[in-house]
Amino acid sequence: MPRYYTEEHEWIEVDGDVATVGITDFAQGQLGDIVFVEVPDTGAELSQGGDAAVVESVKAASDVYAPVDGTVTEGNSALEEDPALVNSDPEGEGWFFRLTLSDKSQLDGLMDAAAYKAFCDAL
Amino acid sequence: MTETEQLDDDGAIAAATEVLPLDAWHRAKGGRMVEFAGYWMPIQYEGIMAEHLWVREHAGLFDVSHMGQLLLSGDKVAEALETLVPGDISALKPGRMRYSLLLAEDGGILDDLMITNEGDQFGIVVNGAVKWEDIGYLRENLPDDITLNHNEDYGLLALQGPKAVIALARLVPEAAGLVFMQAIPATWNGHAIGVSRSGYTGEDGFEISLPNEALTEFADALCAMDEVKPIGLGARDSLRLEAGLPLYGHDLDPATDPVEGDLAFAISKRRREEGGFPGAARILGHLADGAPRKRVGLLVDGKMPVREGAKLFDGNTEIGVVTSGGFAPSVGAPIAMGYVPTGLSAPGTAVAAEVRGKRVACTVAAMPFVPHNYVRKTGA
Numbered sequence: 001m002p003r004y005y006t007e008e009h010e011w012i013e014v015d016g017d018v019a020t021v022g023i024t025d026f027a028q029g030q031l032g033d034i035v036f037v038e039v040p041d042t043g044a045e046l047s048q049g050g051d052a053a054v055v056e057s058v059k060a061a062s063d064v065y066a067p068v069d070g071t072v073t074e075g076n077s078a079l080e081e082d083p084a085l086v087n088s089d090p091e092g093e094g095w096f097f098r099l100t101l102s103d104k105s106q107l108d109g110l111m112d113a114a115a116y117k118a119f120c121d122a123l
Numbered sequence: 124m125t126e127t128e129q130l131d132d133d134g135a136i137a138a139a140t141e142v143l144p145l146d147a148w149h150r151a152k153g154g155r156m157v158e159f160a161g162y163w164m165p166i167q168y169e170g171i172m173a174e175h176l177w178v179r180e181h182a183g184l185f186d187v188s189h190m191g192q193l194l195l196s197g198d199k200v201a202e203a204l205e206t207l208v209p210g211d212i213s214a215l216k217p218g219r220m221r222y223s224l225l226l227a228e229d230g231g232i233l234d235d236l237m238i239t240n241e242g243d244q245f246g247i248v249v250n251g252a253v254k255w256e257d258i259g260y261l262r263e264n265l266p267d268d269i270t271l272n273h274n275e276d277y278g279l280l281a282l283q284g285p286k287a288v289i290a291l292a293r294l295v296p297e298a299a300g301l302v303f304m305q306a307i308p309a310t311w312n313g314h315a316i317g318v319s320r321s322g323y324t325g326e327d328g329f330e331i332s333l334p335n336e337a338l339t340e341f342a343d344a345l346c347a348m349d350e351v352k353p354i355g356l357g358a359r360d361s362l363r364l365e366a367g368l369p370l371y372g373h374d375l376d377p378a379t380d381p382v383e384g385d386l387a388f389a390i391s392k393r394r395r396e397e398g399g400f401p402g403a404a405r406i407l408g409h410l411a412d413g414a415p416r417k418r419v420g421l422l423v424d425g426k427m428p429v430r431e432g433a434k435l436f437d438g439n440t441e442i443g444v445v446t447s448g449g450f451a452p453s454v455g456a457p458i459a460m461g462y463v464p465t466g467l468s469a470p471g472t473a474v475a476a477e478v479r480g481k482r483v484a485c486t487v488a489a490m491p492f493v494p495h496n497y498v499r500k501t502g503a
Contacts, residue, residue, distance in 0.1 A: 032357070033172040035450040035457075036426050038479075054479065056428050058171040058450050059357050083426070 004067070004107055005116035011091055012067045014107060022095040023055065023064060023086065026120050031057040034086045039075030039097050046070055046099060048106055053096050055086065068106040070099035143188045144278050144335040148342055152353050160251035162189045164356055171357035175452040178324055178362055179493075182286040183354035184345050188278035191254030192332060193261070196244040197269035204238065204245065207264055209381060209400040211391030217242040220304050220319055224381050224389055225249075225257060230402015231377040232384060233260060235369070239306045239319065246306075246317070248279065248330075250371045278338045283328030283362070285496065286350035291318070291329050294344055298329055303497040311341065324359070325366025325495045364458065365451050367420055367490025373431055374418060374446040374460050382409035383462070385418040385490075416443060417468040420490040421476070423448070423457040429476040429483055435461055436475045436482065442467060445476055453493050463487065 003013045009027035013020045028034065036056040046052050046066035053064040075097045079085060086094035101107075111119060140158045143149075149156065154165030164186070167174060177183055195204070201212040210223040220239035224232050234253050239246040249257045254273075261271055282291055292299040295309050298318050306319035314337040322328040333341055345351045360370065369375050375384050380402060382390075387410060394400060398407060423429050433445040448459030463474060472487040 032167060033170050033450075036428055038427070056450070058175075058361060058452070059166070061428070061430065080426075 003113065004110035006067045006110055007119065008065050010064060010067050017101050018098060019101055020095050020098050021067060023090055025090045028087050028090040031055060031062060033058050034083045037079040037083045037086060039079065040072045042072055042074060044072040046072060064096060067110060069102035072097050072099050074098045143186060144338050145186045145342060148339050154355060159356055160189050164189060167355040167357045168353050171361060172452050174354045174358035175361050177352050178284045178326060178354055178358060179453050182282055182284035182290050182350045184342060184351055185281040185354050185359055187281050189251030190279055191249040191257065192274045192277055192279060193247040193249060194244050194272040194274055195247065195269055200245050200269055203265050203269050207401060209390040209394050211393050212238060215240045218306055220306050220321060222389055224386060226401040227377055228401050230380040230405040232375045232379050232381065233377060235371050235375060252372055276335055277332050278335050280331045281322050281328060282345060283322045283324040283326045285327060287328040290345055290348045290350045300501055302501055303499050323368055324362035325491055325493060327496050327498045361449060361452060364447055365453055365493040366495060367492060369418065370447055380406050380409060382406060382414040383416055413465045415465065416462045417465045418460060419463055419468050420488040420492060421459040421461060421485040422488045423459060424484040427478060427483055428457040429459045429478055433476045433478055435463060436477065437467060451492060458492050
């Protein structure tokens with residue numbers, strides 16, 4: 001399944017019309033110990049670049065933005081009990097939410113893994 | 124310390140972020156550097172949570188060289204200081220130190236500071252973020268025959284945690300004989316240093332003032348020991364929050380007096396009787412009749428951190444604001460500090476904080492959140 005990345009350090013993995021969203025390993029490393037994650041409610045309508053979730057480290061709260069437009073189908077309830085999953089497995093078990101895509105063409109504007117790596121290396 | 128100036132976008136002269144003497148040392152240790160109080164400082168090395176817990180169990184080395192180390196000498200320094208702070212400085216014996224507050228004319232807190240009677244002079248350690256303002260205020264308000272030196276040739280390290288005494292005694296054996304809030308001059312590798320049993324984490328520990336050129340070697344000597352790791356600003360903040368200790372510029376400011384700040388202990392008995400400090404009428408009035416508001420601790424329900432700036436509510440009435448807050452690693456839950464009306468300041472009182480439009484239940488709690496481990500008597 002194709003996986004895309006944003007300049008805001010989110011990843012989105014697409015499976016047909018459904019996608020899973022999380023933050024990248026680079027992002028969790030920058031944030032440090034994560035102690036709380038607020039995921040969007042099921043049914044929430046997200047628009048590309050708008051607020052989608054909040055991730056809180058010991059030090060600070062950070063917004064997570066929607067990489068594309070879509071309707072939330074599920075938040076990762078495992079993060080309620082164990083927010084540190086975002087540190088230990090950010091691009092797997094530490095996913096944030098799933099959504100149905102409203103406009104698949106928005107994916108064209110995102111980076112692939114190689115482009116994202118180059119983006120991070122340049123930071 | 125290097126101080127440089129550069130032109131900002133508006134063409135005005137802006138002070139550039141300064142570099143502390145241990146800058147390269149922090150970077151070599153993996154410190155993630157951030158701007159704080161005008162300096163590049165390490166926010167963390169391996170991670171705030173691990174560093175915080177390490178200090179509670181072992182010993183952590185903090186670079187607090189951004190703080191201002193001031194020396195006051197001359198005739199009747201204690202009496203002169205008492206015109207600006209509410210502590211009984213005249214009763215402070217040589218080798219003893221005291222937490223005090225620099226007060227504005229209206230009794231508002233300009234800074235919190237440590238005052239040490241060093242025998243022939245008084246040492247004062249002030250917060251880095253306001254040290255230049257403090258120096259200006261002291262120069263303006265102290266008599267001309269009192270000399271104020273800002274000792275920029277010395278850095279300041281804090282070694283904090285239950286193993287701090289074991290570690291430091293290997294380098295400075297006499298440190299083990301000190302009790303909390305006691306200070307001595309000492310010598311290490313030919314350098315004149317100052318050691319006090321004090322700190323701002325709630326743990327036993329020491330602050331060591333030493334010449335800039337000796338800092339790297341001293342820090343290396345401590346961090347070569349199994350008990351000691353370098354600790355960043357992030358853990359310093361979570362440790363002091365758990366210890367119930369206010370952070371100037373956040374939990375204390377010029378609009379707040381010592382009674383409101385829950386720092387009435389810093390107003391000595393004799394000073395309560397005699398007054399003679401700035402804002403004495405307001406402060407003594409608040410002591411007698413209660414202040415309209417008070418700094419309190421807050422235990423937060425659930426896991427969502429409540430941070431600085433969150434509004435506090437009693438029902439639908441806005442009653443105050445959170446001034447510090449975050450996840451407390453040793454408590455295992457979010458905690459906060461904030462201001463509420465004195466009538467709602469009793470431990471156990473239920474209030475609510477507003478975070479991103481949602482209400483979070485909080486309970487006023489006695490501080491510290493984690494018991495202090497100060498050493499008030501030595502075994503020897």
